[in-house]
Every structure is written in structure tokens, then in C-alpha cells.
Amino acid sequence: MRVLVVHNRYASAQPSGENNVVDQEVALLREGGYRVGLFERRSDDIAARSLAGKAALPLLVPWNPAVRRELAARLRAERPDVVHVHNVFPLLSPAVLAACADAGVPAVATLHNYTQVCPPGTLQRDGRPCAECVGGSPLPAVRHGCYRGSRLATVPLAVSLSANRRRWWTGVARFLCISAAQREVLVRSGMPRERLAVKHNFVPDPDARRTGRGEHLLYLGRLAETKGVRLLMAAWDKVAAGGGVGVPLVIAGTGPLEREVTAWAAGRDDVRYVGLYDPDQCRTAIAAAVAVVAPSTWLEAFGLVVVEAMAAGVPVVAAGHGAFVELVEEGVTGLLHRPGDPASLAAGLRRISADPTRNREMGEAARRRYEQDFSPAVGLERLVDEYRTAINGGT
Structure with a gap:
């Protein structure tokens, strides 16, 4: 052919x-x-x-x-x-x-x-x-x-x-x-x-797979309103006000909200803005994540970063609309939050971080879903x- x-x-x-x-x-x-x-x-x-x-x-x-x-x-x-x-x-x-x-x-x-x-x-x-x-x-x-x-x-x-x-x-x-x-x-x-x-x-099978509990929560994508970046910042402020979840939030990417994200992250020890990662850095960061966060406010037609997380055996916290509802099985391969709701997103971030055993099980289920549908x-x-x-x- x-x-x-x-x-x-x-x-x-x-x-x-x-x-x-x-x-x-x-x-x-x-x-x-x-x-x-x-x-x-x-x-x-x-x-x-x-x-x-x-x-x-x-x-x-x-x-x-x-x-x-x-x-x-x-x-x-x-x-x-x-x-x-x-x-x-x-x-x-x-x-x-x-x-x-x-x-x-x-x-x-x-x-x-x-x-x-x-x-x-x-x-x-x-x-x-x-x-x-x-x-x-x-x-x-x-x-x-x-x-x-x-x-x-x-x-x-x-x-x-x-x-x-x-x-x-x-x-x-x-x-x-x-x-x-x-x-x-x-x-x-x-x-x-x-x-x-x-x-x-x-998604290609990554070289890096998660082996431990994870070191951070990860947002990986364009720094834009439609990707839910402002929503994530508001949710993380709620998480921080409640004492945090024991790991930092890492934000990787660039876009129109870069200055706003940089200013928000400055001087905090619970947030790291790392700029634009190359593909190898992306794979390494995903494999080291407790969970990947995908809080898009628009109706994503797919959600590549969600499947990249699945391939690495990492669960996700994603907005409960658009394609995410067919990619993420609630409570099995990750968690879905109410779209546009910072309190719901904050609750999801706390929940995904609170139980390492359940988190590991969700990561393993995510990997099986990847092998079945996205390899x-x-x-x-x-x-x-x-x-x-x-x-x-x-x-």
C-alpha cells in the first residue's frame, strides 16, 4: 500500500x-x-x-x-x-x-x-x-x-x-x-x-515507566486559558490552603499565560514552573508523577497527554467532559473533576495523592487500558x- x-x-x-x-x-x-x-x-x-x-x-x-x-x-x-x-x-x-x-x-x-x-x-x-x-x-x-x-x-x-x-x-x-x-x-x-x-x-511505548510512588503532580501542556491553567492555579491555592498533598505541582510548557504562571509560582516551594520540556524530559517527568493533571475548560477532541500518562502507568485527574470521559474511567484509571470547578479539581488532586496503594492500582489499570486501546x-x-x-x- x-x-x-x-x-x-x-x-x-x-x-x-x-x-x-x-x-x-x-x-x-x-x-x-x-x-x-x-x-x-x-x-x-x-x-x-x-x-x-x-x-x-x-x-x-x-x-x-x-x-x-x-x-x-x-x-x-x-x-x-x-x-x-x-x-x-x-x-x-x-x-x-x-x-x-x-x-x-x-x-x-x-x-x-x-x-x-x-x-x-x-x-x-x-x-x-x-x-x-x-x-x-x-x-x-x-x-x-x-x-x-x-x-x-x-x-x-x-x-x-x-x-x-x-x-x-x-x-x-x-x-x-x-x-x-x-x-x-x-x-x-x-x-x-x-x-x-x-x-x-x-502513543509510542515510552522508555520510562513509573516504578515508585511518584515525586510530583504534573501539568504538561500549553499555558492557555482553554487548557485550564488558571483553573489549576485556583485549585492548587485551595490545596495549599488546606496543608498541601506532600508533593509539589510541576508545570511544564509555554504559552500566553507564561508570565502569569511564572509570577504565581515565584517564591513558592510547593510549585515549580520549569518552562518548555523536550520530549525526553516530558517522558521522564510523566514517569515520575503521582498523577498527570488535564483540567481543560474546552471540549478536548482527544487528550494526548492523558494517554501518555497511561502508557507510563500513571493515573490522571482530568476534566469530566469531551473526550476525557471515554479515556478516563472514574476511580479505575484516574479521576474526573467537574469542568471549570476549582473546588472539584482540588478535591481530585487531594484524593489522587492520599492513598499510594490505590494510586498504584489506578496506574496499573491505566497501563492495561493503554495496551488494549492506544498502543x-x-x-x-x-x-x-x-x-x-x-x-x-x-x-
Whole structure:
């Protein structure tokens, strides 16, 4: 089987779980003996564009004719069996689907977020869940400036959603949702149920596994409102006011709330802000954790850090909504707190730390769940099955 992977790589200044997923799937396919090519653009390259090139970029977000021509020519020359589309914003555009149709190659698309029904893809506005555009016009997103707080910046995304909705829905043989929770949102929006499959992301088996009780509670991710960082700080203040839990909170990552987190952590011996970890440091930190904390306020479509914790035999404390409710079995592989509630999160942090024996049992159960549903072997089998379905016309 020959596969061509299409992806617009996110800027390297911020860690991207989506970039990691794409890289890991490509490596997994190649290790499995499949021939995999890449058709990529990099958001890092935008900085090198001329002023005119940067000014023209919003016009290419809904449709990039040069990409259509280039990809169609490559497909005709290489004749892959299937094209796997990931992110197309901002340099590729949905023109990649027209190229697949031009060359007669079936397309599979992984939906890493909610951009099919929400211009910024978050289903959130002003720190709260929002579905105002789902199943209807994206004009509310423009009115509220949902992408980067800017109406102007939101317009290209809204135009692309409106202009290309039918092209997406008819031009993709199989949509791969990364959770059942995500699939249900998309089905309710009107997307074709029969072409929406659930294929969870897989996580490589880590070199590091937890062997002791753990040395810290760990938040690992982007320092942003949607990830629940402010909620975590408020919850930890409640934990500290009650005497703490015997281990510090380690926060690793960077993002728009970095200064706020740095100031909050300064001078405290119960909090360590460590900045951005590289992949090896991430694995080591997870394996040394009493638990990993995932307090997102938006409806996560998956939750890679949760599965990374499971792979290391570490339980999690996660928000009880979105994909987390299918990843975390309450009281078995971790704990779920009431979304947006600092008192509930604080209670979960105390509970996960209070009983080392129960914590160890949850970690062991988390590892078993990883082996059953999120290992590379499982990921490869499910991915190739979906490719075969697409090649056979969706049946």
C-alpha cells in the first residue's frame, strides 16, 4: 500500500500534539512496511514571505489553486493508493481535496479538532463552551472575533468553512475522529454519519515507566486559558490552603499565560514552573508523577497527554467532559473533576495523592487500558483498516 500524507505543520515555537501524531503515524506506517510520502507546508515559512506574500495569505486560506495543481501533478506521477489529509490551514487549503478528485485518489482525513463546524476549531468562546456556529452559519464567529480575538483574522476561516463544507463532506471517503465524543458533535452538526469513524491516536511505548510512588503532580501542556491553567492555579491555592498533598505541582510548557504562571509560582516551594520540556524530559517527568493533571475548560477532541500518562502507568485527574470521559474511567484509571470547578479539581488532586496503594492500582489499570486501546500495534491495525475501507469505496 502506498500512502501520501498531506499536512500543514504548525509553527515550531509551540509544541504541537498534532505534528507529533502525524510524525508518529508516518514512522509507524514505514516500520510496518508501507510506502509513505509527504506533501507538506510549514507555518514557520510564513515569516520569510514578502509583505505582499503575507498580505495575500488570507485570500489563499479558503482556496489555494497552486497547491491544487502541484498536488494533482504529484498524485498522477506517484499514484498512491490513498491520501491521508491532516491540517490544511493556512498554506494548503481544501484545494487538496480537489487535487485528489482530479487524480482519482481516495482521501482519508483525520479530524484533530472541530474546524469542520467551528472556524477556530475549539467550540469555545470567552472561556466557555460554544456551539453557536455548529450546523449553521459561521457568522457568529466573525462577529465575536473567535480566532485570535480578531474579526479580521476570523474571516478567512469562516469563508473557508462556508465555501468548502460540501467539498469536505463529499470529497473525503473516510473521516477519522479521534474520539467518540468528537464524532457525536460532528454527527449532530450534519456531517455524514456513515463516513465518520473513531480511530483514537496511539502513543509510542515510552522508555520510562513509573516504578515508585511518584515525586510530583504534573501539568504538561500549553499555558492557555482553554487548557485550564488558571483553573489549576485556583485549585492548587485551595490545596495549599488546606496543608498541601506532600508533593509539589510541576508545570511544564509555554504559552500566553507564561508570565502569569511564572509570577504565581515565584517564591513558592510547593510549585515549580520549569518552562518548555523536550520530549525526553516530558517522558521522564510523566514517569515520575503521582498523577498527570488535564483540567481543560474546552471540549478536548482527544487528550494526548492523558494517554501518555497511561502508557507510563500513571493515573490522571482530568476534566469530566469531551473526550476525557471515554479515556478516563472514574476511580479505575484516574479521576474526573467537574469542568471549570476549582473546588472539584482540588478535591481530585487531594484524593489522587492520599492513598499510594490505590494510586498504584489506578496506574496499573491505566497501563492495561493503554495496551488494549492506544498502543502502536493497535493504532497501525486500525489505521490500515480505514485506508482499506477508503480504497474500497467506503465499504
